[in-house]
Amino acid sequence: EVVLTQSPGTLSLSPGERATLSCRATHTVSSIYLAWYQQKPGQPPRLLIYGASNRASGIPDRFSGSGSGTDFTLTISRLEPEDFAVYYCHQYAASPRTFGQGTKVEIK
């Protein structure tokens, strides 16, 4: 099983600041099989990024994804109030598909 470890567990930042979230895999993941989701309380996850770097439909360009192999990054260039949430990475290459444990981005 590919285990995804996200860091940090919590990121305390102010609106307007840059957020950098990390996702590290125990085995190499082809970049075309890595996604990022945003989840707010009481809501389902929302797709942000697929294929490591492709923004989903309707996602603002302040969200970007990068990485390859075992190290992937989600960057939010300037945090807006609505971006404070939990973020999960997800690999869909190997069985079973797996998710990271999440990074919470909270208001400082």
Place this chain on the structure above:
Amino acid sequence: EVQLVQSGAEVKKAGESLKISCKGSGYSFSSYWIGWVRQMPGKGPEWMGIIYPSDSAIKQNPSFEGQVTLSADKSINTAYLQWTNVKASDTATYYCGRVRGGGENGYFDFWGRGTAVTVS
């Protein structure tokens, strides 16, 4: 507009059976894998398995094999997740999602709003 509408919250006693549903609309339901994800309170999502409604092919997480059954009825655009004997440890929110991108190797592009299951 793609929509996945899940059945309502359930409260069960340990040992009872349960079947929850996910109805798709706004797209060709039979042509996309549908997946189920468990999210326990305060935890990250867990991939349970996926089903292809066209032929009911299933790919399942070994951790959930024998615990739940995935099924689908393409005639009514609905996927199901079923337990014969729920346990307290099944208390969670269950999401369905449409799989997009690479056949069975895809990400979830649309999600249902979740079905909360409480087992006492």
